[in-house]
Amino acid sequence: MTSSKNTFDFLVEYISTRVVERIMKDRGTTLEEALLLFHNSETFDKLCERATDLYIESPAYVYDLFCDELRRGTLRGLTD
Numbered sequence: 745m746t747s748s749k750n751t752f753d754f755l756v757e758y759i760s761t762r763v764v765e766r767i768m769k770d771r772g773t774t775l776e777e778a779l780l781l782f783h784n785s786e787t788f789d790k791l792c793e794r795a796t797d798l799y800i801e802s803p804a805y806v807y808d809l810f811c812d813e814l815r816r817g818t819l820r821g822l823t824d
Contacts, residue, residue: 755799756791762803763810787813 760782767778782788787810790796798806 752794752799759791759799759801759803759806760788763807766803766807767810781814782810785810785813786818 764775764778764782767773767781768775771778771781773781787798787806790809791798791806798809
């Protein structure tokens with residue numbers, strides 16, 4: 745279980761880092777702004793839920809999901 749939890753935690757951190765970097769690049773935000781945007785999103789909440797399996801997707805996929813959430817204001821209908 746510990747190995748599985750460590751892998752999950754690593755993947756969540758890795759994807760989060762890449763998504764935040766992309767937010768900063770594409771939106772011209774500071775690190776703090778990008779972190780706040782992503783960490784307060786439904787996308788991040790879903791990424792942190794092991795049952796969604798979002799943590800096994802690519803950072804690009806998660807970023808696209810995050811952008812869809814920003815455009816629509818929700819992930820409802822995209823992940824349900």
